[in-house]
Amino acid sequence: MREFKGRVVTPGEVTAEALVTTQGFNTLASFQMALQFGDKEVKCGDQNNADINGKSMINKALCLPQTIGSTTGGLVLYCACAMEKNPACMLFANHIDSLAAAGAVLADVWVDKITMPVIDCLGDEFLNYVKDGMKITVKADGTVIVEE
Amino acid sequence: MILTAEQQAILNGEKGETLAKVMKTLVMYGDAFEAEKLVPITSNYNHLVTSFGLKVMSPVYDLMQQILDADVTSSQKFSVDPRPLDSNVPANFLQNFVFKNFMYTKQDFYEEQLKKLGLMDEDAFTCACYMDEVGNKPKKGDVLSWAESSAVVYANSVLGARCNRNSGIIDIMGSIVGYVPYFGLLTDEGRKATWVVKIETTKKPEAQLLGSAIGMKVMEDVPYVIGLDKWLGTELNDEACTYLKDFGAATASNGAVGLYHIDNLTPEAVELGKKLIAEGAKEYIIDDAELERVKNDYPVIWKNPDAKPKLCFMGCPHMSLQQLKDWTDKVEASLKENGNKKVLIPTVFTAAPKVLEAFNKTEYAERLKATGVITSYICPLMYMNNPLCKKMPVITSSNKLRTYTSARYYTDDEILAAITKGGKLK
Numbered sequence: 001m002r003e004f005k006g007r008v009v010t011p012g013e014v015t016a017e018a019l020v021t022t023q024g025f026n027t028l029a030s031f032q033m034a035l036q037f038g039d040k041e042v043k044c045g046d047q048n049n050a051d052i053n054g055k056s057m058i059n060k061a062l063c064l065p066q067t068i069g070s071t072t073g074g075l076v077l078y079c080a081c082a083m084e085k086n087p088a089c090m091l092f093a094n095h096i097d098s099l100a101a102a103g104a105v106l107a108d109v110w111v112d113k114i115t116m117p118v119i120d121c122l123g124d125e126f127l128n129y130v131k132d133g134m135k136i137t138v139k140a141d142g143t144v145i146v147e148e
Numbered sequence: 149m150i151l152t153a154e155q156q157a158i159l160n161g162e163k164g165e166t167l168a169k170v171m172k173t174l175v176m177y178g179d180a181f182e183a184e185k186l187v188p189i190t191s192n193y194n195h196l197v198t199s200f201g202l203k204v205m206s207p208v209y210d211l212m213q214q215i216l217d218a219d220v221t222s223s224q225k226f227s228v229d230p231r232p233l234d235s236n237v238p239a240n241f242l243q244n245f246v247f248k249n250f251m252y253t254k255q256d257f258y259e260e261q262l263k264k265l266g267l268m269d270e271d272a273f274t275c276a277c278y279m280d281e282v283g284n285k286p287k288k289g290d291v292l293s294w295a296e297s298s299a300v301v302y303a304n305s306v307l308g309a310r311c312n313r314n315s316g317i318i319d320i321m322g323s324i325v326g327y328v329p330y331f332g333l334l335t336d337e338g339r340k341a342t343w344v345v346k347i348e349t350t351k352k353p354e355a356q357l358l359g360s361a362i363g364m365k366v367m368e369d370v371p372y373v374i375g376l377d378k379w380l381g382t383e384l385n386d387e388a389c390t391y392l393k394d395f396g397a398a399t400a401s402n403g404a405v406g407l408y409h410i411d412n413l414t415p416e417a418v419e420l421g422k423k424l425i426a427e428g429a430k431e432y433i434i435d436d437a438e439l440e441r442v443k444n445d446y447p448v449i450w451k452n453p454d455a456k457p458k459l460c461f462m463g464c465p466h467m468s469l470q471q472l473k474d475w476t477d478k479v480e481a482s483l484k485e486n487g488n489k490k491v492l493i494p495t496v497f498t499a500a501p502k503v504l505e506a507f508n509k510t511e512y513a514e515r516l517k518a519t520g521v522i523t524s525y526i527c528p529l530m531y532m533n534n535p536l537c538k539k540m541p542v543i544t545s546s547n548k549l550r551t552y553t554s555a556r557y558y559t560d561d562e563i564l565a566a567i568t569k570g571g572k573l574k
Contacts, residue, residue: 079204099313
């Protein structure tokens with residue numbers, strides 16, 4: 001078990017299974033097909049991301065360096081939250097990027113029924129350590145506990 | 149974040165609950181980047197990324213309706229990304245059925261919302277809003293609240309405006325209150341390059357391939373590119389701007405680049421030169437072998453990798469007037485050289501409605517039509533964004549389209565050969 005301390009972007013507490021991408025998470029490419037065609041498992045559709053392409057993202061602790069790609073990214077994330085198809089939390093190794101921040105904030109301010117904690121600045125060591133399937137617990141103060 | 153009395157009053161709800169939520173969104177967004185203040189937007193127009201009335205995006209339209217119901221509108225008129233549908237573009241019965249009955253059922257509703265919120269005019273649908281014909285071209289130093297990654301990177305890099313890579317919805321919220329949080333690419337520090345990219349190729353690099361390589365390497369960082377002026381010159385003429393439009397779109401979609409500097413060419417690089425390079429900047433050298441490596445690493449996701457292409461899309465981002473003219477010449481000449489009269493693969497060139505209007509007034513329009521190439525204002529990405537098109541072998545020289553769809557990337561020369569000469573593509 002290891003503990004990492006990050007910065008709280010949007011607050012909340014959750015326990016979930018890790019889903020890890022070591023490369024930039026392309027929000028539009030990852031979510032577009034799953035949202036559009038009602039995939040209940042919300043499988044990642046980003047053909048350029050060998051880490052998570054085809055894997056279910058719903059209710060997972062999505063561990064990532066940052067998001068990349070289209071500036072629809074924030075609104076796609078907002079829609080995923082409003083439709084309750086979002087990851088349980090998003091855990092960034094780096095400082096959050098502007099698109100993911102927009103999506104997280106839009107969901108926090110405009111969606112009543114959902115809480116998706118977002119923590120950033122967890123460091124490269126976090127992303128080196130965490131692997132798919134590990135148990136992740138997010139605390140309100142930005143502490144992230146990773147258990148094998 | 150320190151707010152002015154006026155901003156604080158809006159946040160406190162003195163101008164209504166909805167406007168307070170808009171302000172709260174912008175403040176929280178800025179707080180995520182330790183922004184100390186909100187600064188006024190100074191451009192004439194905004195540009196929004198969300199142009200499509202996708203049924204699945206209902207939460208977006210619900211949010212827009214909350215804004216409209218509260219009698220809140222944008223303080224700026226705006227252009228918006230391209231429309232997703234155009235009957236000019238080939239589609240079979242099933243595709244048309246799915247487009248109209250399942251996917252874009254909210255298109256008319258959403259376009260009405262856009263008009264009420266402040267759409268510039270009925271033809272203001274393009275990702276390349278900065279074209280002269282469209283008229284949304286910010287000045288150097290203007291502060292923007294734009295979204296659309298290819299437009300943001302162009303405005304920052306080629307025009308010298310200042311804009312973060314804002315998301316859809318955040319874009320309109322900025323112009324509703326008239327302010328954006330001051331961080332990142334709005335600041336002098338945030339515009340410094342943390343990568344130096346040296347171009348050491350033996351020929352002019354393909355714009356969208358070079359942009360892809362740089363985007364995937366630097367991700368969201370700012371690159372300072374040395375050696376490209378050898379191929380582009382030192383003047384921001386039409387040819388250079390067109391190259392940088394396509395190059396930038398690839399840096400932004402294959403990575404998350406919001407600003408690049410080209411030594412001796414882009415405005416800030418001309419003004420400040422290597423002073424723009426931050427201490428400790430990393431280095432990336434690009435030669436012919438590196439570009440070849442990047443191209444060969446693209447995944448091929450066609451069910452049958454040897455399938456004959458059924459469609460070719462050019463113009464993601466939308467083509468310029470000069471690009472349409474140049475491609476007319478190229479297609480005509482290559483068809484003649486190869487003894488063909490019409491393109492061998494259904495081919496669509498996309499451009500802004502107002503660019504197409506200008507093109508249609510030239511003699512090139514009839515010549516291009518005679519080659520069989522179709523012109524359209526469509527967004528190829530939106531057209532291909534469904535499982536039916538995923539099964540369809542589509543070729544393109546757009547690295548953005550490749551990134552988001554099953555379209556397969558080829559260089560401009562390879563595309564020209566495929567549509568005019570035929571034969572097997574590698």
